[in-house]
Each structure stands twice: as C-alpha cells, then as structure tokens.
Amino acid sequence: MATQLNAPQQLVEDYRHGFHDSEAGYNFKSDKGLNREIVERISEMKNEPPWMREFRLKALETFRSKPMPDWGDTERLNEINFDDIRYFVKASEGTERSWDDVPDDIKRTFDRLGIPEAERKFLSGVSAQYESEVVYHSVREDLARDGVIFCDMDTALRDHPEIVEKYLATVIPVADNKFAALNSAVWSGGSFVYVPPGVEVKSPLQAYFRINTENMGQFERTLIIADKGSKVHYIEGCTAPQFSTASLHSAVVELIAMEGATIRYTTIQNWYRNIFNLVTKRAVAHKNATVEWVDGNIGSRLTMKYPAIYLMGEGARGEILSMAFAGEGQHQDAGAKMIHAAPNTTSVVTNKSVSAHGGKTTYRGLVEIFPGAVGAKTRVKCDALIMDEKSSSDTKPTMKINEQRSTVEHEASVSKIGEEQLFYAMSRGLSEADATAMIVNGFFDFFVKELPMEYAVELNRLVKLEMEGAVG
Amino acid sequence: MLLCNVGGSVYGIEDICTHDGGPLDQGDLTGTRIMCPRHGAYFDVTTGAALTPPAVMPVGTFQVTVEGDDIFVA
Numbered sequence: 001m002a003t004q005l006n007a008p009q010q011l012v013e014d015y016r017h018g019f020h021d022s023e024a025g026y027n028f029k030s031d032k033g034l035n036r037e038i039v040e041r042i043s044e045m046k047n048e049p050p051w052m053r054e055f056r057l058k059a060l061e062t063f064r065s066k067p068m069p070d071w072g073d074t075e076r077l078n079e080i081n082f083d084d085i086r087y088f089v090k091a092s093e094g095t096e097r098s099w100d101d102v103p104d105d106i107k108r109t110f111d112r113l114g115i116p117e118a119e120r121k122f123l124s125g126v127s128a129q130y131e132s133e134v135v136y137h138s139v140r141e142d143l144a145r146d147g148v149i150f151c152d153m154d155t156a157l158r159d160h161p162e163i164v165e166k167y168l169a170t171v172i173p174v175a176d177n178k179f180a181a182l183n184s185a186v187w188s189g190g191s192f193v194y195v196p197p198g199v200e201v202k203s204p205l206q207a208y209f210r211i212n213t214e215n216m217g218q219f220e221r222t223l224i225i226a227d228k229g230s231k232v233h234y235i236e237g238c239t240a241p242q243f244s245t246a247s248l249h250s251a252v253v254e255l256i257a258m259e260g261a262t263i264r265y266t267t268i269q270n271w272y273r274n275i276f277n278l279v280t281k282r283a284v285a286h287k288n289a290t291v292e293w294v295d296g297n298i299g300s301r302l303t304m305k306y307p308a309i310y311l312m313g314e315g316a317r318g319e320i321l322s323m324a325f326a327g328e329g330q331h332q333d334a335g336a337k338m339i340h341a342a343p344n345t346t347s348v349v350t351n352k353s354v355s356a357h358g359g360k361t362t363y364r365g366l367v368e369i370f371p372g373a374v375g376a377k378t379r380v381k382c383d384a385l386i387m388d389e390k391s392s393s394d395t396k397p398t399m400k401i402n403e404q405r406s407t408v409e410h411e412a413s414v415s416k417i418g419e420e421q422l423f424y425a426m427s428r429g430l431s432e433a434d435a436t437a438m439i440v441n442g443f444f445d446f447f448v449k450e451l452p453m454e455y456a457v458e459l460n461r462l463v464k465l466e467m468e469g470a471v472g
Numbered sequence: 473m474l475l476c477n478v479g480g481s482v483y484g485i486e487d488i489c490t491h492d493g494g495p496l497d498q499g500d501l502t503g504t505r506i507m508c509p510r511h512g513a514y515f516d517v518t519t520g521a522a523l524t525p526p527a528v529m530p531v532g533t534f535q536v537t538v539e540g541d542d543i544f545v546a
Binding site: 062170171172173174175176177180282284308310312339341370 | 507508509510511512513514524525526528529
C-alpha cells in the first residue's frame with residue numbers, strides 16, 4: 001500500500017518539465033517590489049496610449065487599497081510577499097514573426113514542449129508566451145482573411161486599440177478583487193481573440209505559457225470576444241520550471257460570447273509546487289450563446305480559481321468541466337460560478353479532484369438564480385478521490401435560488417482509492433503503479449475525453465509515466 | 473439614496489449595490505456611470521441598470537426634480 005501511495009505524489013515531484021534556461025540575455029528585469037515608477041516604466045516600454053497608463057496607475061491604487069481576501073486558505077495566501085516579486089521581465093526584443101527568428105534558448109524550451117510539431121499537425125495558430133511577453137506568434141492565413149484577430153494583448157492594444165478599450169475590464173472590473181487589480185496594474189502579454197459575426201474557427205487556437213525567472217510574477221491578460229453567431233475554441237497550456245522560492249501567477253481572463261456565439265476555453269495548468277496561482281476567469285454569455293470552460297489544475301502551492309459564467313441572455317448555456325490534483329504541500333482551491341440572470345438559461349458543472357500525500361483539494365462553487373430567470377436549469381456534480389489518510393478534501397457549494405420556477409440539481413461524493421479495486425487490477429497482471437494510474441486516469445476520464453487528442457495523450461501519459469517512475 | 477449630478481442634471485438612485493451591498497456613494501462617477509467601490513461593478517445612474525458584472529440586477533431609481541436651490545425626490 002505504501003508504494004502505491006507514492007505514485008500520484010511522484011506526478012508532481014518529478015515533473016518532467018522541471019528544467020529552466022539560463023537567464024542571461026534578458027533585456028529588462030524590473031526591481032523587486034511594486035511602485036508607481038515600475039508601473040509607469042512598463043507602460044512606457046510598451047509605448048502604450050495614455051488611457052492605458054492611467055488604467056494601470058488607477059489599478060495600482062485599487063490594489064493597494066484592497067485588503068487580502070479573508071476567506072479561503074488565508075494562511076498560505078499571507079505567505080505572499082508582494083515586495084519580493086519582480087513584476088515585469090522582458091525576454092526578447094518584440095514579437096517574432098517566424099520560428100527561425102526566435103532566440104535559441106527560448107526555442108529550446110519550446111522544442112521540449114513540442115509546439116512546432118503541434119502547429120504543423122493541426123493547430124491553426126500558435127502564440128507562445130515566454131516570461132511576460134509573447135515572443136512568437138502566427139495565425140493561419142485563412143483565419144486572417146475571415147477577419148479573425150488572434151494576437152498577444154500588447155499587439156492588440158497597438159493595432160486594435162478601439163476594440164481593446166471597448167471591452168477590456170467590462171467582464172472583470174479592476175476593483176473586482178485584489179488580484180484582478182494587481183493584474184490590471186502590471187499586466188503583460190496574454191492572448192487577444194476577436195471572431196467576427198458568423199465566422200466559425202474550425203481548429204483550436206493555442207497559446208503556451210511559461211514562467212522562467214525566480215520570483216517573477218506573471219500577469220497575463222486575455223480577452224476573447226466572439227461576435228454574433230461565431231464559434232471559437234481557445235486552448236492554453238501552462239508548465240513551469242522548478243524554483244525554491246515562491247512565484248506568483250495572477251492572470252485575468254475575460255470572455256464575451258455575443259448572441260448565438262460559442263466559446264470553448266480549454267486550459268491545463270501544471271505549475272511547480274512553489275507557485276501561487278490566483279486567477280480570475282469570467283465569461284458573459286448573451287442570448288442563446290454558449291460558453292464552456294474546460295479547466296485542469298495540477299501542481300502549484302496554492303491555486304484559487306473559480307471560472308465563472310454570467311448567463312445574461314435568454315437561452316444562454318454554460319458548462320464548466322474541471323479537474324484538480326493536489327500533492328504534498330499543495331492546496332487546490334478551485335470551483336465554478338454559474339450566474340443565471342435570464343430565462344431558460346442552462347448550466348452544468350462537473351468537478352473532479354484527487355488529493356494525495358497530504359495534499360488538499362477544495363471545491364468552492366456558487367450557483368445563483370436571479371428572480372425572473374424562469375425555466376433556468378442547473379446541475380452541479382463534484383467528486384473527490386482521496387489517496388491516503390494524510391490528504392483531505394472539502395466541498396463548499398453555495399446555491400442562491402431566487403426563482404421558484406427553476407431546476408437545481410447538486411450531487412457530491414468523496415471516495416478513497418479502494419484496496420479491492422487495486423487488488424483486482426493487480427490480480428489481472430497489472431503492476432501496482434499501472435493499476436493506480438489506470439484508476440486515476442479513469443477517474444479523470446470525463447475531463448480527458450473533452451480535450452483535443454494531443455492534450456489528452458499528454459495528460460494520460462503524464463499521469464502514467466510519473467506513476468511508473470514512482471515504483472521500484 | 474444617492475443623488476448624482478451629471479453635467480447639471482440630477483439623478484437619484486438607491487445607494488446600495490445589488491451585488492454585495494457596497495456603498496455606491498463612495499464610488500467614482502464618470503459621466504453617467506457610477507462604480508461600486510467594493511467589487512467594481514458599474515451602474516447607469518440615469519436608468520439604474522447594471523452595466524458590468526459582478527452586478528446583475530439594476531438599482532432602484534427615484535424621480536428627482538430641481539426647483540431653485542431645492543431638490544425634490546418623489
């Protein structure tokens with residue numbers, strides 16, 4: 001039994017992307033800590049319009065005036081030392097157009113992640129974020145012909161300022177929470193997607209994110225707008241190298257699905273165990289629009305992430321599928337928020353989490369149905385798997401139902417990995433590690449099957465490889 | 473309640489944010505938009521409409537008339 005308990009832990013400990021490149025050659029690295037000068041410098045280096053400079057400075061004031069959250073894992077949250085973080089690191093001069101122009105050490109990092117291959121195979125565009133700025137970006141020509149804009153946020157601000165100014169911070173206001181305010185003050189990079197009315201983007205758009213500087217905060221800002229009747233699938237994967245001191249990752253992601261539009265946002269985050277991952281993700285779905293979050297969380301010291309969907313128009317639909325894995329010293333505090341603000345809106349939340357070797361998972365969710373949202377339907381299902389006696393799991397669902405003519409279902413389960421299950425699998429010739437991997441993979445199957453093939457293979461392989469490595 | 477002077481026109485709305493009860497009178501007024509200082513939701517002071525999340529429901533409005541130096545709220 002003891003050997004098997006090590007297996008999932010190994011998934012995090014021996015994380016195979018745990019390498020990092022030399023930091024020599026950086027163009028700019030801000031001092032640690034945050035002040036008005038650093039914010040002004042970021043804006044100046046990016047040649048931003050005055051309104052964005054003001055936006056950042058105002059956000060800095062808001063960040064300072066807001067207290068730390070007094071809920072959740074406050075003990076860990078208060079470990080964050082905001083004065084010991086670098087808020088901006090620029091890794092390369094500008095954004096490169098072709099893969100050949102990308103600096104070698106950066107290219108090596110991405111080669112190990114397999115981006116060019118992925119692009120060749122089936123992706124319609126690759127936007128790779130290294131440190132705080134996107135260094136490589138390409139969009140297939142036919143997408144551009146259809147008027148689809150897919151670029152990093154810095155480029156969007158330069159080339160499409162009117163769209164950015166119109167929609168930025170309209171879903172997640174600067175003052176929404178302390179970390180959204182921090183992101184608004186120092187954001188750098190992130191993706192911008194605009195899909196014109198009626199356009200269907202058939203292949204997924206993809207971006208990779210990486211952190212590679214000790215104590216560097218990464219504050220990307222993503223804005224996706226699907227205009228009337230359009231359709232888009234955006235995928236983002238994150239991995240981070242090993243470091244001994246804490247890093248902060250605090251992103252803001254805003255999605256806007258106009259009437260009849262569909263957005264699917266898939267993300268897999270695999271942070272090293274010392275990273276604080278405090279992310280605000282929110283979508284607005286207008287009439288008959290659909291938004292789907294597919295959200296995978298592995299690693300990090302503390303993750304606090306609750307993707308939300310505001311169902312604002314009649315017939316809007318929201319779906320959140322999420323998985324979380326917490327190993328030793330980790331707390332995955334994740335969940336989902338569904339806000340039904342219009343009639344006949346429907347939503348589904350499915351969450352599965354695994355905790356092992358003293359890890360802790362928390363499902364923290366909210367479903368709110370406002371008066372007048374007649375015919376609203378929601379179904380929430382959360383399952384937790386606890387691998388050993390040191391690990392734990394909490395489920396904290398909140399339901400505020402203010403419309404009688406609505407349907408609400410909630411289902412939750414907590415289970416241990418069964419010795420009988422293991423024994424049965426092993427009696428059929430599987431090793432202990434294979435049996436454990438199979439059970440864990442099976443538990444996450446609902447999630448994996450929603451991923452594009454490449455990601456599904458990667459996630460299954462990650463679980464399996466690490467478990468094989470854990471035994472003997 | 474809260475009175476807002478927008479370019480000489482006075483509008484009256486409820487002072488409590490519909491999201492989390494924040495005091496709107498403490499928020500910034502930009503044009504006809506007022507921001508709740510607690511979580512940043514915006515409301516239109518002329519109609520009471522919630523303009524951005526996290527607020528969803530409108531705030532109530534009051535009919536206001538100005539006669540000389542006096543403001544009357546119905």
